[in-house]
Amino acid sequence: MNKITLELESDTIYVGGEKDCSRTLIRGSVKFDLRTRRRVRCIVVSLIRKEYIEWVSGFGSIKLDHHITYQESQIAEVSIEIDEKNSLLSPGEHLFDFNMWVPDDVDPSILSKYGDIKYTLLAKVYKQRDPLSKGLFGFGALNCTKVKRPLKICRVPFKSVEFFDVINSMSTMAFDLVKTPDLQIRVSAQSRFFTECGSNNKSATLVIKSTKEFKPISIRVRLLEEIKYTENKSPHNCTTLTPIGSYTHNFTESEELLPNEDEDGMHMYQKSGDEASGCEKVALIDESTQNTDITMRNTSKFQLPLPTLVTEPTYEFESGSIAVRHHFECVLKGHFGDDVKKIFSSRIKVVCIPSWAEKFSHALPLYDESMNDILVTDSNSANNALVV
Incomplete structure (x- = not known):
């Protein structure tokens, strides 16, 4: 045959x-x-x-x-x-x-x-x-x-300055889940997430300031891929949001934020012993150094592990009727004072780097805008492109 x-x-x-x-x-x-x-x-x-x-x-x-x-x-x-x-x-x-x-x-x-x-x-x-x-x-x-x-x-834009900036740099974003006279919850995290080198995805920081006792119940962090279709000359559009990475942490009783203050006026987050937890307590925060217009009795700071990308993301682009974007979503559940359970959530745009883009970044020459569109190769920079 x-x-x-x-x-x-x-x-x-x-x-x-x-x-x-x-x-x-x-x-x-x-x-x-x-x-x-x-x-x-x-x-x-x-x-x-x-x-x-x-x-x-x-x-x-x-x-x-x-x-x-x-x-x-x-x-x-x-x-x-x-x-x-x-x-x-x-x-x-x-x-x-x-x-x-x-x-x-x-x-x-x-x-x-x-x-x-x-x-x-x-x-x-x-x-x-x-x-x-x-x-x-x-x-x-x-x-x-x-x-x-x-x-x-x-x-991928091989000759784009923006592409190399995305691969070779790491910036930090910050956004509020809630900001009221009695409660402020802020999340700080990196704005770019890598697939292949997941160890380079650093932790996020969760800062909670309150005038009353705040008891967190759980927190969920997700990376979402948005694919939006827009029909030409038509009001029709379809959007899909697909989780490509997630992390959930349930707080224990020892992780409760209590209205305590030490002698130096630094607000403390109380946690008993060496109890294991997905959230790690970091250094205490001096309220006087914080840029905020809210006077808080309680301030706590957590380190949250960031989710690992379990699905290969599509590289972001926008062309014709299709656009691809990525978002970082944070949802926190907790009791504030004597109130019933509340849910605070927010979402911010981020960049997710697929594994093939990471691998190609090592082999690509670096673009020097000052050299009249000439591509110059820097082997040291290329080899260390993902060290952040």
Whole structure:
């Protein structure tokens, strides 16, 4: 039985940056494993993009409008012409190599609840016309055999200053879960999260200031991936929020925030003995050094482990009808004074770095804006890009 397959150097390619860059090149071969002789006229290899989006509008489980859009388009194509004298392939293995450039602005592969962007490499093998078999008007039939192979596309701005800033630097964000005259809860954490080097994800800091006794019950920290689809010239849009990492801690009785104060006017967080906990108590806070307009009797500071990314994030981008973003969400449950249980939550935008972007950052040359768009390589900086 004759067999035709598509052979690739890699099932994943990385696009973005300069045109005709080696990183936007698909290298592969069309492989023939023949048991009998076969004539081949030419081989055409195409990169096909398929976009499927399910548009749903309504309230909760009630759907007011629902329709599906499906688009299929050809992104790139390359032909392999075979000479007449070489068109008859003998039994055995035959390889026909090809190189295909991919546009640098192509969208990445996406898989989500309401929509997908998928890519397929399609090889069409056209048989040589059989001179003994005449069709209509004396022309022989032109037969075609199709072979498909899925391909994953990852998009990254290789020559972007912003990309290197994201990979090589680590900034801190701070946001309030609540801020009232009686209670202020603030979270401080890094603004970028890494997949591969999870040990580089530092801990978050939770600061609680209150005028009354505050008894925390639990805290949940999540990293969310948002994929939003917006239909052109239409009010329809669909958004999915998928947790790609989470961490939950339940407080014990010894982790209760009590209205105690030491002799030096420093507010203390009481915890008995060396009781193990996911939250680590850190140095006491001097209220006089805090920039706040709230006068608090109780101040406590926790160190919270950050969640590890358990799902590979999609690199952030916004193009056409699709946008990908990431968020850091914090939800705290607790009793404030004699009140019933309250829930405080907030969400802030962050950047999640997929593992392939981390690995590529080591091999990429550093971009120096002062050198007239010339890429310069700094091996020391590249090797230490993720040391934060």
